[in-house]
Amino acid sequence: MTIDVGVVVLAYGDEPWLTECVEAVLDSKDVEVDLVVVDNGCTPEHLAPLLGRDDLRVLAPGRNTGFAGGCNLGVGRTSGDVVVLVNSDCLVAPDTLSRIADEGARPDVGPVMASVRFADRPDVLNSAGNPVHVLGTCWAGDIEEREYRTEPFDVPSASGACLAIRRSLWDRLGGFDDSYFAYLEDTELSLRCWRLGLSARCVPTALALHHYEFSRNPTKMYLLERNRLLLVATLWSGRMLALLAPFLLGLEVALLLLASAQGWGREKVAGWRWMATHLRHVRRRRRLLQAERRVDDRTWTAVLTPALAPHVVGSTAAARPVNLVVGLYWRQVRRFL
Incomplete structure (x- = not known):
């Protein structure tokens, strides 16, 4: 059964992987994709290949709305029973969106993440769900480890790098809180679902290859x-x-x-x-x-x-x-x- 998914990709600054990210999303199997790219201030040369295409829409708010605000804007312009967020530097496998959308469609499940791997080391985890400390700190779980699990499993917080959630649940929660701007909005979303009796999950066979660069500023x-x-x-x-x-x-x-x-x-x-x-x-x-x-x-x-x-x-x-x-x-x- 084909699932209709509304996919949001944010673009900000230099986005060398943006076109490849979009092509990977559009090449997804067993899902009907409605794709919106939110231009939060992307460099013109990286955004230009997407302009004028009839298989996606580019939304330009005219300012940097952050990850939280940009996702909220993008989701509001998509259709589909399942919302999917994909980082602009993530390349999804052809079956990734269908796998996380299938899991996310379950009524007892909240946000569902893909297995986020390092793009240059596809067998090594960038995140398999993010632990959350009792004092609020959160970090990438199982980073630098190898993944041997094959069945979906619960995680404290599902990473927004490649995440699916039922639209009805997204609407019930009101999406992200815009004031977060960036970081921990996916943690808040996940914990809110746990407090509703819904689990956050990771699908280890759904691959998202992340061109990740650690930064601290x-x-x-x-x-x-x-x-x-x-x-x-x-x-x-x-x-x-x-x-x-x-x-x-x-x-x-x-x-x-x-x-x-x-x-x-x-x-x-x-x-x-x-x-x-x-x-x-x-x-x-x-x-x-x-x-x-x-x-x-x-x-x-x-x-x-x-x-x-x-x-x-x-x-x-x-x-x-x-x-x-x-x-x-x-x-x-x-x-x-």
């Missing part, structure tokens, strides 16, 4: 940290925030010291300033997300982890004592959720 760190605060402030219940308060406050102090040492201290402070000056939005968002929850905290927080991956902290030696203390504490306080 002050703007990215600002968005990651600000969005982590927004995620925790709106999704974590009052009881969770109270129980985790010592570690949440301790993390803020530690991150400010680290940020100052690494040259993005101003951006860390700017994240606090944004939260303080957007309290109306934070409160409104919190009321919405707290009211929609259908699963108790003790159940849905089982998808969170108290253990940071060594590469997130910097080394195994640094991660071990932190994980030991937070892990022991979390196991104790979860009884009170």
